[in-house]
Amino acid sequence: MGPLTALDLVQGPLATTAALLALPAAAFLLIGRWRRGALFPLVAAALAAGIAYGAGEWAMSSGLSTHPLPLPVLGWIAAAAGALLLAAGGIYRGRWLRRVLGPVAAVLVVAAAALQINAYYGFYRTVGDLAGASTADIAPLTAASGDARAAAPQPVPLSSWAPPADMPDHGQVRSARIPGTASGFTARRAYVYLPPAHAVRRHPALPVLVLVAGQPGSPADWLTAGRLEHVLDAFAAAHRGLAPITVVVDPNGALTANTMCMDSRIARADTYLATDVPAWIAATLDPATDHTRWAIGGFSFGGTCAMQMAALHPGTFRNALVFSGEAEPALGRSRAATIQQSFGGDTAAFEALTPLHQFKKRHYHHSWAYFAAGAEDAEFTACMHTVASAAAHAGMTVRAEGIPAVGHSWRVPAAALGPALDWLSGRLALAP
Structure with a gap:
């Protein structure tokens, strides 16, 4: 990536500079308005708060969020809306200076708000991420390029593995299409991380994530x-080039779709994840066959999904990495609406597929689960402790961690994945 596409949108100076510029911009929008009376700014503030509340309600009703937007996000939405309202008022009745500079000031506030909301969620880390350049040129997985199983001889035992001098320093990322052979599900493009050791022709049988x-x-x-x-390159560097073969899959099929990772009226997403995906991995990537060395993980919806797979299919996924997961799958705030849409109102059918129900009737003495949530994310931290406690009572080996100074953000999995793999490294046979 070039200097522009590599520009950091989360922790670099851009977000800080935008916030600093927004302060005088907001002051300019308010100056003069207060001199003429507080009515218009107060009305604008009330409207901005209403817009923020409406944005939160729309996000949940449209499927963009299954939980209320956090207060910092709502605050920045209100700030942006207020700036636009004040600028519009200045254009309508203000003097020429306010008509010219008001829109500029509003743009500065809106830009700062957008950057701060993005920083809260940790979603787009760079300009390249925002523009799609970061993943646009990822090559497809092919046997001809030495990525897939057809090019690999019998794996060597880990006990005799020593990194050769020509082993690369970094892993490779490839794209792939994983067909829904048994499920009939049509997924979007998946991504595969192949660790440095996998590039060696006689490599060990590596675990799966x-x-x-x-x-x-x-x-x-x-x-x-x-x-x-x-994260995986750093882990591999500390473990003789060894890391899990990691496959990032799609159980939803579209940006705002939500299958809840279940077999329901919506889709057969459980069959896709528990049957189609493992079969494709086994046939394509030359992984370890011992499923004690297989794990599934995810963030938010994905964390909920990971716990479901580990609870319902412990023979396939013996380990789960649950980052900011929910207590149970959901399509929105209404549990009744979720059950109606997915199971025609059959509560028993829905609950039978939830981890909390499974933990009451099954034992998981051979399963491990690592949980993490942002320390400032009270709702999902509560979910974490509820599910982790139930899993432990069902026999799982469990660890739960809070990530300091973070809310419901992608910074949770970015920070927790390395420690989670360290915790699992012995079980995955990646460390003594």
Whole structure:
């Protein structure tokens, strides 16, 4: 990427500079308005608050969010709306200076708000992520390029593995289409991370990590917001080039779709994840066959999904990485509406497929689960403790961590994936 596309939108100086410029811009929009009386600014503030509330309600009703928007996000939406309202008032009745500079000031406030909301969620880390340049040139997975199983001989035992001198320093990311052979599900493009050791012709049989993004979202979010390649390369560098073969899959099929990772009236997403995806991985990527060395993880919707797969299919996914997951799948705030849309109102059919129900009737002494949530995300932290406690009571080996100074943000999985893999490294046979 060039200097512009590599510009950091989350932690670099851009967001800070925009916020600093927004302060005098907001002051300019208010100056004079207060001198003429507080009525218009107060009306604008009330309207801005209403717009922010309406935006939160729309996000939930449209499927963009299954939970209320956090207060910092609502505050920035209100600030942007207020700036636009004040600028519009200045254009309508203000002097020429306000008519000229008011829109400029509003744009500065709106830009700062957009950057701060993005920083809260950690979604677009760079300009390249925002423009799609970060994932546009990822090559497809092919046997001819040495990526897939057809090019690999019998794997060597891990006990005799020593990194050869020609092993690359970094892993490779490839794109792939995983067909819904058994499920009939049509998924978007998946991404595969192949660790440095996989590039060696006689490599060990490596463990598997399946990842699911949040909703709304796409598999590419793990590469951009989740910093997947950076995290896995760092892990591999500390483990003789070894890391899980990681496959980021799509159980939704569209940006705002929500299958809840279930087999329901909506789609057969459970069959896709539990049957089609593992079969494709086994046939294509030469992984370890021992499913004690297989894991599934995800963020938000994806974390909920990961826990479902580990609870319903422990023979396939013995390990789960649950980052900011929900207590149970949901299509929105109304549980009744969720059950009606997905199971025709059959509450028992829905609940039978939830992890909390499974934990009451099954034992998971051979399963492990790592949980993480943002320390400032009270709702999902509560969900984490509820599900982690139930999993532990069902026999799972569990660890739960809070990520300091973070809300419901992609910064949670970006920060927690490395420690989660360290915790699992012995179980995945990646460390002594």
